[in-house]
Amino acid sequence: MDPHPSWRQRDHLIRSINKTWAMLLEVLPLILGVILLTGLLLKLLPIKAAAGWFGSNDMLDAVIGALAGSISAGHPATSYVLGGELLSNGVSLVAVTAFLISWVTVGSIQLPAEALMLSWRFALLRNLVCFLFSIVIALLTVFTLAIID
Amino acid sequence: MEGKRAKTRFRSLHFLLLVIACYVIAWLYDSRLALDILGFSGGLLYKLIPALFLVFAIIFLSNLLIRPDWVGRHVGKDSGVKGWLVAIIGGILSVGPVYPWYALLKDLRAKGMRTALIAVFLYNRGIKLPLLPLMIHYFGLAYTIILALYLTIFSLLAGVIMERFGDDENTC
Numbered sequence: 557m558d559p560h561p562s563w564r565q566r567d568h569l570i571r572s573i574n575k576t577w578a579m580l581l582e583v584l585p586l587i588l589g590v591i592l593l594t595g596l597l598l599k600l601l602p603i604k605a606a607a608g609w610f611g612s613n614d615m616l617d618a619v620i621g622a623l624a625g626s627i628s629a630g631h632p633a634t635s636y637v638l639g640g641e642l643l644s645n646g647v648s649l650v651a652v653t654a655f656l657i658s659w660v661t662v663g664s665i666q667l668p669a670e671a672l673m674l675s676w677r678f679a680l681l682r683n684l685v686c687f688l689f690s691i692v693i694a695l696l697t698v699f700t701l702a703i704i705d
Numbered sequence: 706m707e708g709k710r711a712k713t714r715f716r717s718l719h720f721l722l723l724v725i726a727c728y729v730i731a732w733l734y735d736s737r738l739a740l741d742i743l744g745f746s747g748g749l750l751y752k753l754i755p756a757l758f759l760v761f762a763i764i765f766l767s768n769l770l771i772r773p774d775w776v777g778r779h780v781g782k783d784s785g786v787k788g789w790l791v792a793i794i795g796g797i798l799s800v801g802p803v804y805p806w807y808a809l810l811k812d813l814r815a816k817g818m819r820t821a822l823i824a825v826f827l828y829n830r831g832i833k834l835p836l837l838p839l840m841i842h843y844f845g846l847a848y849t850i851i852l853a854l855y856l857t858i859f860s861l862l863a864g865v866i867m868e869r870f871g872d873d874e875n876t877c
Binding site: 573576591639674 | 717725749812840872
């Protein structure tokens with residue numbers, strides 16, 4: 557039987573606050589850095605010029621779509637709007653799908669943050685896997701949709 | 706642990722200073738453009754603040770309430786099928802930008818969360834529940850359902866690959 561349970565609870569509370577504070581100090585500069593970098597890239601890179609990058613070959617379009625989505629950043633809603641516009645401008649559904657998936661799964665801009673938090677090995681491999689999967693899933697989605705239709 | 710934390714803090718500051726240096730270069734090149742970008746980034750930060758509060762509140766609660774044995778049972782080495790389900794649902798339900806979530810995942814990893822489940826969680830963040838109506842509007846219901854299903858299935862595959870090859874503790 558613990559004679560001082562409230563002391564132990566208070567110690568645990570203080571330890572939890574200290575741990576959270578230490579984590580905040582560790583992560584805050586990183587988050588600020590990523591936001592500043594995102595703003596810089598979004599303003600300087602011509603994201604909307606992406607429409608001109610696509611051709612007519614499905615496989616190549618999927619690769620280009622995945623590449624474009626990988627280097628893009630911003631709210632996912634932007635990718636849906638942009639994807640919808642690309643589709644209505646004649647870009648293939650495979651390319652648009654790969655673009656949408658890599659936009660939300662590959663994080664090239666967040667890569668330094670992910671690497672510092674979860675290791676470079678983890679971050680690089682995860683992003684590579686996500687990039688390749690975005691191409692495969694795009695092809696499978698369009699193929700499945702064609703079968704259903 | 707403290708040494709590792711100090712090292713990460715130093716690297717974070719280093720990264721921030723590097724980005725600030727980019728802004729200084731942009732300012733020297735075109736001061737109005739640099740200020741415009743800074744204002745834009747300020748807007749991004751403003752939108753992020755609620756999500757930051759939410760994530761740090763979760764981290765605090767996780768430090769207060771979650772013990773390593775809980776992590777072991779739910780998302781640890783012995784969590785089994787339940788762990789995969791927790792990671793999938795957690796990823797789909799997680800909101801806001803990804804950066805604050807890295808901090809939570811790092812914390813849970815230190816408490817014993819499986820590498821595979823971290824990968825599954827991050828992959829399922831690709832399914833944006835609040836944005837599904839917008840996706841249906843642009844691409845249709847069938848497309849949205851098929852894509853969400855494939856994303857979930859492939860997240861499991863990504864988890865397996867990441868645990869085999871992406872874990873620093875594993876040799877391959």
